Amino acid sequence: MKFGNLIMAGLVTGSIYAVFAVCVATGLHIERAGILVLGCAVISGAMFALYIRYTLSGKAMEACGENYLGARIVGIDTRRYRRIIFVVTAILAAIFGIVESPITGFTYLSGATISVTGFIAAAYGGFQKPGRALLAGLVIGILEALLGGYVSAEYSDTLLYAILAALVLARPSAMGFESAVGG
Amino acid sequence: MSDAASGGAAPDRVAPDRVAPDRVAHDGPAPDVPAPGVPALSVTGMSVAYGQVVAVHEATFSIAEGESVAIIGPNGNGKSSILMGITGLVQRRGEVRIFGAQAPPRDVMWTARRGLTLVPERRQLYPGLSAADNIVLGCYSWTRSVRKARASDAFGFALDLFPDLRPHLGQAAGTLSGGQQQMVAIARGLASNPRILAVDEPCLGLAESVSKRVYEALSRVHAEGTTLIVVEEAPKRALQICSRRVEVRNGIAA
Numbered sequence: 001m002k003f004g005n006l007i008m009a010g011l012v013t014g015s016i017y018a019v020f021a022v023c024v025a026t027g028l029h030i031e032r033a034g035i036l037v038l039g040c041a042v043i044s045g046a047m048f049a050l051y052i053r054y055t056l057s058g059k060a061m062e063a064c065g066e067n068y069l070g071a072r073i074v075g076i077d078t079r080r081y082r083r084i085i086f087v088v089t090a091i092l093a094a095i096f097g098i099v100e101s102p103i104t105g106f107t108y109l110s111g112a113t114i115s116v117t118g119f120i121a122a123a124y125g126g127f128q129k130p131g132r133a134l135l136a137g138l139v140i141g142i143l144e145a146l147l148g149g150y151v152s153a154e155y156s157d158t159l160l161y162a163i164l165a166a167l168v169l170a171r172p173s174a175m176g177f178e179s180a181v182g183g
Numbered sequence: 184m185s186d187a188a189s190g191g192a193a194p195d196r197v198a199p200d201r202v203a204p205d206r207v208a209h210d211g212p213a214p215d216v217p218a219p220g221v222p223a224l225s226v227t228g229m230s231v232a233y234g235q236v237v238a239v240h241e242a243t244f245s246i247a248e249g250e251s252v253a254i255i256g257p258n259g260n261g262k263s264s265i266l267m268g269i270t271g272l273v274q275r276r277g278e279v280r281i282f283g284a285q286a287p288p289r290d291v292m293w294t295a296r297r298g299l300t301l302v303p304e305r306r307q308l309y310p311g312l313s314a315a316d317n318i319v320l321g322c323y324s325w326t327r328s329v330r331k332a333r334a335s336d337a338f339g340f341a342l343d344l345f346p347d348l349r350p351h352l353g354q355a356a357g358t359l360s361g362g363q364q365q366m367v368a369i370a371r372g373l374a375s376n377p378r379i380l381a382v383d384e385p386c387l388g389l390a391e392s393v394s395k396r397v398y399e400a401l402s403r404v405h406a407e408g409t410t411l412i413v414v415e416e417a418p419k420r421a422l423q424i425c426s427r428r429v430e431v432r433n434g435i436a437a
Binding site for chain 1: 269303310320326
């Protein structure tokens with residue numbers, strides 16, 4: 001087994017056991033399906049991080065996002081990577097649709113809200129920094145759940161977007177939006 | 184990047200490899216060995232247009248292997264468009280041959296694998312990636328293995344050429360100074376192990392002392408056997424290292 005695979009296996013197993021340990025110790029009730037979602041997120045996130053960090057193909061994918069022309073100059077087939085990203089994104093959406101459905105309950109319109117939240121998480125994390133985007137997604141998800149549980153289930157999305165917008169306006173540099181807001 | 188930083192190959196080890204046609208172990212098929220006397224680059228009746236604006240009109244010239252040529256002319260006269268057309272970055276008409284093989288239009292990958300690498304104007308680096316990753320990606324035209332790329336003579340030669348870059352290899356390319364970014368851009372070009380290196384405005388926006396070092400590096404690259412094409416607005420400096428000039432006026436090369 002390669003070193004990278006070992007790290008990934010360790011990360012995944014460690015994260016799942018950590019979640020179990022916290023739940024048992026604090027008496028928190030977490031759905032088993034929720035742990036499955038978390039496990040899938042950790043696995044896919046770790047796989048993607050390792051792919052980008054340790055393979056030339058992963059670095060080429062990152063280069064396509066950083067500078068399209070610069071990527072073509074070194075001979076990277078940018079159209080091929082666009083296709084790969086499109087297909088992998090669709091596969092990930094399908095996987096998470098399956099594992100999320102026992103908790104959330106899906107309709108044909110569910111994708112819109114999730115896409116908007118996901119896009120905001122990616123924007124907060126920085127489009128070229130997958131690890132930060134994953135973390136931002138986790139924080140936004142927790143915030144959304146807390147708003148839904150303690151403030152208003154009906155207006156949780158609206159409140160969430162209002163808070164995120166206020167944060168961007170108040171602390172653009174801390175949120176990574178300085179150039180966009182400051183012009 | 185410690186392995187990259189410490190694994191630089193000595194130039195004398197690199198030299199024999201760099202003039203042979205298949206100097207590196209390509210993952211894909213190696214380029215054909217050209218017949219003796221075939222020009223490194225041959226351009227016949229090449230035109231490049233952006234909509235209704237014709238940037239290059241029927242350019243015809245050839246460059247022998249090992250030659251160093253300066254493409255000179257005033258700003259906005261089509262010098263960079265000639266390189267963009269040759270490399271396939273923009274649509275072109277006419278014929279381009281690299282070591283005798285006809286280059287397909289708009290196929291930058293083919294051009295890079297055939298041995299012609301462009302160091303473009305304004306560098307076109309990946310600002311969020313480290314300097315080392317920028318240079319390693321230059322190897323993409325001949326391998327998909329990071330390990331092979333970092334162990335290659337081409338990568339070692341690129342780092343040896345710019346020892347000042349070594350302390351900054353882990354730094355994001357976008358945070359480097361203009362001179363360091365230009366060095367990374369040239370090093371990335373060299374990591375592709377080119378037989379023809381085309382450099383577009385290598386000293387644009389650089390201080391005199393940095394420009395001098397960039398030209399010293401290009402001179403060394405040429406001395407190692409690489410065919411060199413330099414696009415410059417000011418011919419004086421380019422002609423110090425180039426033996427021939429191609430003048431471009433209003434899109435016409437002479």
